[in-house]
Amino acid sequence: MTEPHGPERPTPGPPAAGPVEEGDVLELDQSASSAAYDPVPARRAGTAGAGRFWSARRIPAAVLALLVLGGTGLLLYDVAAVRAGHPAMRWRRSLADQLAERPLQSAWLLGAAAAVVAIGLWLLVLAATPGLRALLPMRRDRPGVRAALDRSAAALVLRDRAAEVSGVQSVRVRMGRGRAVVRAVSHFRELDDVRADLDTVLGTGIRELGLARPPSLSVHVRRPAKKG
Known part of the structure; x- marks a missing residue:
């Protein structure tokens, strides 16, 4: 047997907006948040070792290998020619004369040394960092x-x-x-x-x-x- 229902109670509506007290903030034009969404743990079972991908950096490696190969090959050829009784190449004689005559405080020497140091530091950074930041x-x-x-x-x-x-x-x-x-x-x-x-x-x-x-x-x- 169904019991009779009483009069339905009105559903309470949202509270009326009261006057804004001093210190309250009304954001009418923008809203921002830093959401805490409970991200998946990075080091759970089966995900260990998911580090960043390392770039092969083929172009810098190829350029460096070609420069080293060309420089060492040219120097080795010149040394072998001198050992065989031939005069040294003009570029090596000119470079030796310039290094003997110029003082260490020369802007030319300081600039060349700074360039070599910068290139060396750049190569060390490339070797020690993974790269591929877009992945x-x-x-x-x-x-x-x-x-x-x-x-x-x-x-x-x-x-x-x-x-x-x-x-x-x-x-x-x-x-x-x-x-x-x-x-x-x-x-x-x-x-x-x-x-x-x-x-x-x-x-x-x-x-x-x-x-x-x-x-x-x-x-x-x-x-x-x-x-x-």
């Missing part, structure tokens, strides 16, 4: 398999996700190795609501990228500029 390593779910995602492709995926959020008129995504910065323009809806939806959608999108070190997320939402 974001992905999680290694299977041993022996390594994959990476291009930063521009990751930014394009997040931009498409953000463009699907209601109220977003345009969006720009800058994908770094440690942070994804999203700047959106919303032409309707409350900015805080749009920003909250973007936090949720983009947080899910970053997790689904499968990166070994998921970047943090920074979302900025503003109104379109007023036309004069």
Whole structure:
């Protein structure tokens, strides 16, 4: 037997907006956040060793190898010619005379030494750094398999996700190795609501990228500029 229902109680509506007290902040034109979306841990089981990809740097290596090969070959030929009783090449005699006559404080010598030091430091940096900053390593779910995602492709995926959020008129995504910065323009809806939806959608999108070190997320939402 069904008991009679009493009069329905009215659903309470949102509280009325009271007067703005001193110290309160009203954000009418933009909203920003640094979303905490619980990224996938970088060093869980099966993802250890998913480091950055090293660049082969074939062009600098080939240029250096050709220079060293040409210089040593020419010097070896000249030394062998001198040992055989022939005069040394003109360039080596001229270089020896210049080094003997010029003082160590000469601008020519200091400039040449600085150039050699700069080239050496550049080669050391190339040898000690991995390079390929545009590639974001992905999680290694299977041993022996390594994959990476291009930063521009990751930014394009997040931009498409953000463009699907209601109220977003345009969006720009800058994908770094440690942070994804999203700047959106919303032409309707409350900015805080749009920003909250973007936090949720983009947080899910970053997790689904499968990166070994998921970047943090920074979302900025503003109104379109007023036309004069």
